[in-house]
Amino acid sequence: MMMKKLFTFGAALALTAGTAMAESHAQTVRMGTEGAYPPYNFLNDAGEVDGYERDVGDELCKRAELSCEWVTNDWDSIIPNLVSGNYDTIIAGMSITDERDEVIDFSEAYFPADPSAFASMSDSFDGTGVIAAQTGTIQASHVASMEGATLIEFATPDETVAAVKNGEADAALADKAFLEPIVAEDAELMFAGDDVVLGDGIGVGVRESDGELKEKLNVAIASMKEDGTLNTLIEKWFEGMKGPY
Amino acid sequence: MTCTDPESLHGIAWLACYLSSGKHMLFYSSFGTVLLLLAITAPVSLAFGFMGAMAARAGFAPLRWLGLAYTSVVRGVPDIVFFLFFVIALDQGIEYLRHEAICPGWTEPVRQGNDFIVCPEAKAPLSTAPQWVHEVYNFMLAVFTFAIVFGAFAANVLIGAMRAVPRAQMETAEAYGMSRRQAFWRILVPQMWTYALPGLSNLWMILIKATPLLFLLGVEDIVYWARELGGSKNPRFSSYPHGDWRIYYFLALLVFYLALTKVSEVGLGRLTRRLSHGQATAAGEAMRKAGA
Numbered sequence: 213m214m215m216k217k218l219f220t221f222g223a224a225l226a227l228t229a230g231t232a233m234a235e236s237h238a239q240t241v242r243m244g245t246e247g248a249y250p251p252y253n254f255l256n257d258a259g260e261v262d263g264y265e266r267d268v269g270d271e272l273c274k275r276a277e278l279s280c281e282w283v284t285n286d287w288d289s290i291i292p293n294l295v296s297g298n299y300d301t302i303i304a305g306m307s308i309t310d311e312r313d314e315v316i317d318f319s320e321a322y323f324p325a326d327p328s329a330f331a332s333m334s335d336s337f338d339g340t341g342v343i344a345a346q347t348g349t350i351q352a353s354h355v356a357s358m359e360g361a362t363l364i365e366f367a368t369p370d371e372t373v374a375a376v377k378n379g380e381a382d383a384a385l386a387d388k389a390f391l392e393p394i395v396a397e398d399a400e401l402m403f404a405g406d407d408v409v410l411g412d413g414i415g416v417g418v419r420e421s422d423g424e425l426k427e428k429l430n431v432a433i434a435s436m437k438e439d440g441t442l443n444t445l446i447e448k449w450f451e452g453m454k455g456p457y
Numbered sequence: 458m459t460c461t462d463p464e465s466l467h468g469i470a471w472l473a474c475y476l477s478s479g480k481h482m483l484f485y486s487s488f489g490t491v492l493l494l495l496a497i498t499a500p501v502s503l504a505f506g507f508m509g510a511m512a513a514r515a516g517f518a519p520l521r522w523l524g525l526a527y528t529s530v531v532r533g534v535p536d537i538v539f540f541l542f543f544v545i546a547l548d549q550g551i552e553y554l555r556h557e558a559i560c561p562g563w564t565e566p567v568r569q570g571n572d573f574i575v576c577p578e579a580k581a582p583l584s585t586a587p588q589w590v591h592e593v594y595n596f597m598l599a600v601f602t603f604a605i606v607f608g609a610f611a612a613n614v615l616i617g618a619m620r621a622v623p624r625a626q627m628e629t630a631e632a633y634g635m636s637r638r639q640a641f642w643r644i645l646v647p648q649m650w651t652y653a654l655p656g657l658s659n660l661w662m663i664l665i666k667a668t669p670l671l672f673l674l675g676v677e678d679i680v681y682w683a684r685e686l687g688g689s690k691n692p693r694f695s696s697y698p699h700g701d702w703r704i705y706y707f708l709a710l711l712v713f714y715l716a717l718t719k720v721s722e723v724g725l726g727r728l729t730r731r732l733s734h735g736q737a738t739a740a741g742e743a744m745r746k747a748g749a
Contacts (some may be wrong), residue, residue: 223576231686239606240585241584242584245686248685248688250691250693250694251694254694255480255685256480256694256695257478257479257480257695258478258480259478259479259480259483260479262584262694263694281584281587283588283591284677285675286672289673292545292686293675295572295573296545296548296549296573297552297572297573298548298675300584303718315571316571324722336465338487347661348512368684368688370688370689371688373689374688374701374703377701387683393691393693393694394689394691396552397691397692397693418571420569420570420571420572420576421569421570421572421574422572428628440635451693
């Protein structure tokens with residue numbers, strides 16, 4: 213009797229261990245984002261990560277059969293924390309550039325190269341003067357290379373717009389998709405000067421040694437392009453934009 | 458009252474719903490995080506400082522050098538450098554030790570170009586662990602880092618306080634036949650606090666003001682949430698659109714920090730009075746005369 217009890221207990225243990233193994237088989241991927249760049253990524257009223265990239269990321273994880281966990285991190289240290297292994301992807305509106313590609317790898321783009329635009333309080337802005345941009349962005353490097361322009365950098369994109377509003381800067385340069393809702397809601401702000409196209413689109417950043425994850429993400433992104441899911445999501449989050457894929 | 462349709466609300470009702478959104482709840486709980494950090498870090502730093510001071514006074518030379526090196530090196534390094542590099546190094550150090558212990562068969566190098574890679578079982582915490590475990594881990598790293606930095610300053614204060622205890626007290630202890638150890642614990646330590654308190658209370662005030670460094674360590678503190686909540690909100694992405702309200706949030710933080718320092722000042726003042734009682738110091742003498 214005792215023997216039999218022990219035996220069933222052992223079998224039950226083996227069974228639960230088996231299911232636990234199966235569950236942990238789905239790889240956990242920690243998704244790093246900034247949470248301050250609507251409509252790409254932001255924290256909603258409940259304090260959760262929301263936006264275009266949340267939808268894209270969740271769908272990618274479903275298709276690649278990964279279980280995903282969202283993590284927010286300051287933009288400034290978003291790359292060092294990826295290479296140090298605190299999370300496994302950067303999905304934070306990060307444009308693919310050669311400079312970044314030397315340090316990390318990018319998946320295929322899940323968002324096309326979007327024009328960057330200048331938001332200003334005056335329509336006489338001509339591309340010179342003090343221009344605000346977020347630290348460590350393609351826009352900041354672009355302003356630094358512009359003739360007659362002085363760059364002032366801010367830690368968050370929101371602060372670049374605030375600098376224009378309080379007169380500290382003549383204009384702010386950022387992705388047009390980020391500025392568009394702000395300019396639309398604010399009577400004082402307008403787009404000025406010519407738009408510039410920077411970068412090669414937005415991709416998911418992964419560690420250079422993480423080729424397997426990059427491959428999985430590429431397959432999932434390709435399938436989302438093919439069946440139109442990416443277009444639908446772009447049209448959902450970016451008002452007036454046509455899905456290009 | 459329901460908050461399902463904030464657009465239909467006005468005045469106080471709107472504000473009540475706004476201030477009770479999920480994001481605001483996270484903001485309020487971050488005040489708890491800061492207070493908890495202070496409550497844990499202060500005694501741990503004091504312990505580090507005490508050990509540092511004891512080491513710096515030790516008769517055994519290597520231990521004394523260690524204590525002196527700790528207090529002078531850590532005090533000399535800028536806080537922000539410490540918080541940026543030391544924490545990443547500490548985290549990687551922990552993972553490296555776990556890696557060596559758990560995955561001896563792993564052949565790939567830990568450093569591959571820019572990447573730091575240990576076997577998945579050695580990650581601290583495991584990447585499969587729920588988010589709160591990661592947050593607790595980051596918090597513990599923060600406590601440890603704060604304790605090392607502030608412990609070095611506390612050690613220096615305590616060394617000075619130990620020297621300030623009148624030599625005659627120790628001589629008397631020796632005359633009574635106490636050993637070095639007994640004289641240290643029974644005569645020196647109880648009397649040194651009155652000399653240490655002004656320096657330690659200074660450190661406490663600086664520690665309070667240093668808590669915003671938490672965000673560098675990946676812990677979302679009150680300054681992070683104030684910036685996040687105060688930034689302008691667009692009606693397309695929030696049910697509670699508003700302009701740039703950072704000034705109000707930072708004013709609230711100002712009030713919080715001032716209140717905290719005021720409460721501390723009152724508390725420390727009382728402690729000073731208690732500790733001066735019966736001491737051979739000017740304050741102790743004044744209390745004796747007032748009582749007589």
